[in-house]
Amino acid sequence: MLGKIRLPGAIGVSYLPPPPELCEELMSALMEWANGLSERHGGSDPDRVPALVAGTVISFGFVFLHPFMDGNGRISRFLLHHTLCQLRELPRGNLLPISIAMKRHEGDYLAALETFSKPAREQWRVNWVDADHHDFHFKGSENLYRYWDATQAVTFTLKMAREALRQDLKAETHYLACFDHIYRSIDTRFDVRGSDLSRLVMMCLSHGGKLSKNRRKQFRHQVPEDVLNAIESETQLLLGEFPDGNPIGLSEI
Incomplete structure (x- = not known):
């Protein structure tokens, strides 16, 4: 178990996840959709979702639901890689270093997150009670969390995938070739x-x-x-x- 379902955060944070009862429902729906992707991915199925789009929806969708106290971002990036492998866009065990490119463009990553997180935060009313206690009231529609526009997130992920393929994967290949050459040379002597x-x-x-x-x-x-x-x-x-x-x-x- 990676963590416990969390309650909305404290005042001053830039984002508040859906209310706990809605979070649990949406997590179940996201997992069901993600687990059924492989069945719809092959052939000419009209419901087929491109792997990078599916991976983005799962990755960003997870971080927007924010179910755990810690580790949501790391898990979301893992889910992106896992989806690409699950849909056989990458052979199992292989990895496209998208996370490296994301780290290099952290500002753009945060901007993509904020296309949803900022409007969502505006739908919460937070009142200070005392000490570390606050009263949270969600005044928006549940559809805010059910249906979100993934355009910016998908655009960002596609850009990072291209950069990882053209730059980071090439760099890692060079690194491994150099490492192997030096290691073998020293090991034989x-x-x-x-x-x-x-x-x-x-x-x-x-x-x-x-x-x-x-x-x-x-x-x-x-x-x-x-x-x-x-x-x-x-x-x-x-x-x-x-x-x-x-x-x-x-x-x-």
């Missing part, structure tokens, strides 16, 4: 514990082919100095093959 070697290669790649004094000190008892030097040399040699000394996007991984 030295006897180093795999977990230590993995960490050192990642650190060296992330810092332009250098291991800091602190890192060298941290590993001095389990990794000989000549191995640390070899990792640096191999990494610098590989990075030197790129015009700017860095594979595409490597510093962002």
Whole structure:
């Protein structure tokens, strides 16, 4: 169990979810719709929803319902990736790094959320009672939460998917290729514990082919100095093959 159904938040927050009884009803409806997508996704079914649109509705719909005290945003982004896999737009186990692109465009992500959250917040009257107690009254129509315009959310998600495909996936592919090359080169020449070697290669790649004094000190008892030097040399040699000394996007991984 990830959390408990939450009550609406306190005064000053930018968004209030639907009342608890409505939240439970809408969560059930969202799950039922999401779980039935795979049956409607194949062939020429007129009710077929494109995978990115479906993933966006599920992801943003979940975060708008906001059923848990914490973790709603993280779960919503997982649901986007899960939907793409469930509808077989991505082979199971594969991942399109949309979340990385979203993080880079956090302002646009918040703007997409606010196309719904701001109007929804205006439909709540919040009165201070005492100390940490407030009286919440929803003065709007339940249809506000039942039927929301996903246009901005879908537009944003499509943009992030394109960017992740053209930029972040390419960067991660370069990173993994560099990591594998350096790891194999060192592993064939030295006897180093795999977990230590993995960490050192990642650190060296992330810092332009250098291991800091602190890192060298941290590993001095389990990794000989000549191995640390070899990792640096191999990494610098590989990075030197790129015009700017860095594979595409490597510093962002």
